[in-house]
Amino acid sequence: MKIEGVSRVIEALEARIAQAIKSSKASVTVGYTQNYAIFVHEDLVAHHTVGQAKFLEQPARMHQDKFRKIVEDSLRRKLTMSQALLLAGLALQRESQLLVPIDTGALKASAFTRVDII
Amino acid sequence: MPILSNSPSDILRYLLISLTEGSLPIAGKLYAPTDWPVFNDVEPPLPDNCITTFDTTGTDDGRLMLTGEIVHHTGFQIRVRAQDKVTGWLKANAIQVSLTESVKRVSLTIGNRAYLIHCIAKMGDILSLGKESPTSKRNLFTINAVMMVEQVS
Numbered sequence: 249m250k251i252e253g254v255s256r257v258i259e260a261l262e263a264r265i266a267q268a269i270k271s272s273k274a275s276v277t278v279g280y281t282q283n284y285a286i287f288v289h290e291d292l293v294a295h296h297t298v299g300q301a302k303f304l305e306q307p308a309r310m311h312q313d314k315f316r317k318i319v320e321d322s323l324r325r326k327l328t329m330s331q332a333l334l335l336a337g338l339a340l341q342r343e344s345q346l347l348v349p350i351d352t353g354a355l356k357a358s359a360f361t362r363v364d365i366i
Numbered sequence: 367m368p369i370l371s372n373s374p375s376d377i378l379r380y381l382l383i384s385l386t387e388g389s390l391p392i393a394g395k396l397y398a399p400t401d402w403p404v405f406n407d408v409e410p411p412l413p414d415n416c417i418t419t420f421d422t423t424g425t426d427d428g429r430l431m432l433t434g435e436i437v438h439h440t441g442f443q444i445r446v447r448a449q450d451k452v453t454g455w456l457k458a459n460a461i462q463v464s465l466t467e468s469v470k471r472v473s474l475t476i477g478n479r480a481y482l483i484h485c486i487a488k489m490g491d492i493l494s495l496g497k498e499s500p501t502s503k504r505n506l507f508t509i510n511a512v513m514m515v516e517q518v519s
Contacts, residue, residue: 286495290495305423309423310423312425
């Protein structure tokens with residue numbers, strides 16, 4: 249028995265693998281652009297009337313499962329890895345902005361979520 | 367999740383002292399710049415060169431299949447305050463290297479309680495926070511990581 253077109257199938261599969269590798273290398277950054285953000289984030293001694301230190305790290309650690317589920321659900325809905333990570337990143341940004349100390353509001357307003365092109 | 371008689375940051379404080387990265391604070395003592403007393407939770411105004419440990423949020427890392435026990439890594443922050451940037455950076459770097467290379471199932475005794483520190487993981491970069499305040503000459507650095515610690519007696 250002779251099977252024809254195998255090479256085309258292999259080429260198509262290789263193209264899909266390359267696309268999947270490219271897609272899986274996506275990354276998303278969540279942060280704050282104010283230059284004093286790191287000082288406020290890391291200073292565990294300071295008292296804040298509203299908010300707290302570790303306003304980004306804490307929700308990132310506490311809601312790991314939630315973010316993982318957002319990515320899994322998004323991939324199941326056929327979104328790309330970049331889109332899935334972006335949704336998780338925006339969720340982290342929302343959680344973080346609930347904890348960020350507010351004095352003038354500039355720090356809270358400087359939050360961002362960025363898709364990194366690799 | 368293990369029950370601990372001392373807070374993780376307090377255990378870490380004694381770990382740093384046992385690794386000779388700092389010394390046990392003594393009330394009223396005038397410290398030399400090389401003493402690096404290690405405090406827990408409260409950073410006093412003096413001396414300039416000191417280390418303070420804090421508890422932070424940890425992470426759950428799965429569950430043991432046999433017992434069902436959740437493996438929890440407790441979070442901590444080490445804050446280094448120094449008379450200038452170079453001194454602070456060198457100390458923070460020395461602590462980072464020491465914790466990374468020397469801590470692998472380390473036994474530690476605090477009073478009559480014994481602890482086993484399995485590992486220190488997810489250590490981030492040394493974060494330079496700049497000057498303590500706009501008018502201060504003292505620099506601040508922090509190191510964040512998680513550790514797996516178990517009380518054995």
